[in-house]
Amino acid sequence: MSTPDTNSRTDSEHSTNAAFVPFVPLFVALQLGVPEFLQDTVSSIVAFIPRLIGALVILLIGWVVGRVVARVVREVVDRAKIDQMALRTPVGRALGGTEQAVSGAFGKLAAYYIYLLAVLAAANALAINLLSQWVNTAVSYLPAFLAGLLVIVLGFIVADFIARVVQQSSTASETRYSGILADGVRLFLYFSVLVIGLDTMGFSVRVLYIVAQAVAYGLGAAIAIGVGLALGFGARGWVADNIGNWAGRASRGSPGFSDGTVSSDDD
DSSP: OOOHHHHHHHHHHHHHHHHHGGGHHHHHHHHHHSOGGGHHHHHHHHHHHHHHHHHHHHHHHHHHHHHHHHHHHHHHHHHTTHHHHHTTSHHHHHTTSSTTHHHHHHHHHHHHHHHHHHHHHHHHHHTOHHHHHHHHHHHHHHHHHHHHHHHHHHHHHHHHHHHHHHHHSHHHHTSTTHHHHHHHHHHHHHHHHHHHHHHHHTOOOHHHHHHHHHHHHHHHHHHHHHHHHHHHHHHHHHHHHHHHHHHHHHHHHOGGGTTSOOOOTTO
């Protein structure tokens, strides 16, 4: 009973043989007109020509399809207004700061992915194992990279939106530190999104976790020390300002101090 792999391999062999048929007369002519010690070399070259033509056709098709896919991706991203929303984020500025920076980047990545698929198919047609393995590794990694980049771009857009909401909220607008609060929220969300995006790409983010933990501990300690000092100095000033009032209330409330004498139980 034949399996799908056997069937596909048989079909591939049949297609290779069919592509080789037009070159049979050329092969026979070369065999008759070359010395015997060159016949093996000529046979290898003639057998390689159909594979080379097939690989070139695959690359041409991949180039055309890649350009079409890139155009479609750019249109989709542009219509979703992601360029305008990402323009104020670090990602938009890093990609050039133009109105089509993000859509252009995603379009190029999509095109490169199609190109890599075409190169992989061409390498398989040419039976170049080393190139096939290298391109296969790149092709298998690129979807994770695209997903991580999409997480970072969309996450930064959402983080920037949340920070603006926090800054414009009624509670934050009543204080003088609304900008600082919004920047703190924005940086925290940026860092969280960056960690998630890099983890999606396959990078090790353990170092970032350690750095974040150290920063959190340091920030918590600084806040605790600052609050403690503020309460300490504030309480001292408050006690100094109110100790006179406390003494006056105590003297007025004591019966012995009302007429300038000290009452005693012996009297």
